[in-house]
Amino acid sequence: MNLQSIPLLSPAVGTRRELTVFRFGPAQSGEKIYIQASLHADETPAMLTAVLLKRRLIELEAQGALAAQIVLVPVANPIGLSQYVLGQFVGRFELGSGRNFNRHFLPFNAVIDRAKDTLGADPLDNRRIVRQLMHDELELHTPVNEFESLQHELLKLSFDADIVIDLHCSQEAAMHLYTNETGWAEFEPLARYLGSRASMLANDSGGQSFDEAHSLFWWQLQQALPASKPVRTGTVAVTVECRGQRDVSYEVAQHDADALIDYLIHRGALRGEPAPLPALLMPATPLAGSEQLYAPASGILVHRAEIGALVCAGEPLFDIIDPLTDATTTVVSRNEGVLYMRRAIRFVTAGAPLGRVTGTEPLRSGMLLGA
Structure with a gap:
């Protein structure tokens, strides 16, 4: 060496x-x-x-x-x-x-x-x-x-x-x-x-x-x-x-x-x-086929799928609970693929990135990487 x-x-x-x-x-x-x-x-x-x-x-x-x-x-x-x-x-x-x-x-x-x-x-x-x-x-x-x-x-x-x-x-x-x-x-x-x-x-x-x-x-x-x-x-x-x-x-x-x-x-x-x-x-x-999931609202983030799980289109992945109104927003997958990563956050602001699911069909173009 x-x-x-x-x-x-x-x-x-x-x-x-x-x-x-x-x-x-x-x-x-x-x-x-x-x-x-x-x-x-x-x-x-x-x-x-x-x-x-x-x-x-x-x-x-x-x-x-x-x-x-x-x-x-x-x-x-x-x-x-x-x-x-x-x-x-x-x-x-x-x-x-x-x-x-x-x-x-x-x-x-x-x-x-x-x-x-x-x-x-x-x-x-x-x-x-x-x-x-x-x-x-x-x-x-x-x-x-x-x-x-x-x-x-x-x-x-x-x-x-x-x-x-x-x-x-x-x-x-x-x-x-x-x-x-x-x-x-x-x-x-x-x-x-x-x-x-x-x-x-x-x-x-x-x-x-x-x-x-x-x-x-x-x-x-x-x-x-x-x-x-x-x-x-x-x-x-x-x-x-x-x-x-x-x-x-x-x-x-x-x-x-x-x-x-x-x-x-x-x-x-x-x-x-x-x-x-x-x-x-x-x-x-294809990397262009991976779905990038974002929070449509702010609130407490509850994970409903395990990392590495094979998920179906329409399957619930996250719940976002407003602690003031009790309103719950559910984020579902558009892809059938693997939930391969998620953010380490448990309270989100609107628009915050949540995680990613693989996919076989290109969904995105241009910049494919996160920040």
């Missing part, structure tokens, strides 16, 4: 934060796997999974079982780890600017323009050239503050990875994941090992999140190039939502770390006999 510390741009005199990176396996191997946790810093289950994964990788490396380079960043957001307001942990947004740590990563649009003039007829050589162009683009970019330096350093660590796994969690949720159509073929075994209750696909969800900074770029590049300049996909990426924020236990995190190990063995990044693939609990569905 190789340990690396990467300083971030100091926001003020006398302060400095850094990224800590653990590297396993041969640096010149044929494949690179990049895994990070808790880019939204208050998503602790992902961090514990990364800790237990690191312990297992140390053991496997000592046994000579690594066939790929694996880069692990267990704490992907040291900025957010320091953010508390009146005792409440705020890790999703930077307090100084209000920006979401997992939105609007540097796009590689200039690389696409350069590639049109640079690439030839060999798809493998073209992938090498594109990665060099991405490297050059990152070297040209100069972050102007700590937030940008964090995003910049994460991209420098991951842009040339074959596989990117971004570990998150939701507020209250079943295990679920997000990837694109190309990535689904690669990550369907991971969904099986994890026991994912929902897997949602989108080429462009609209938010320039960390996973799409990788996968969307390669998809857009392939769409922009003529048939005479083919290029192999360089990176497939997935966001794994490790249930809800309160699902912090050794048992749950060990299950997820073991699932990641099984997946890495399955794809040949680790040597060993792959575990049998479990059944796929739920088929993949």
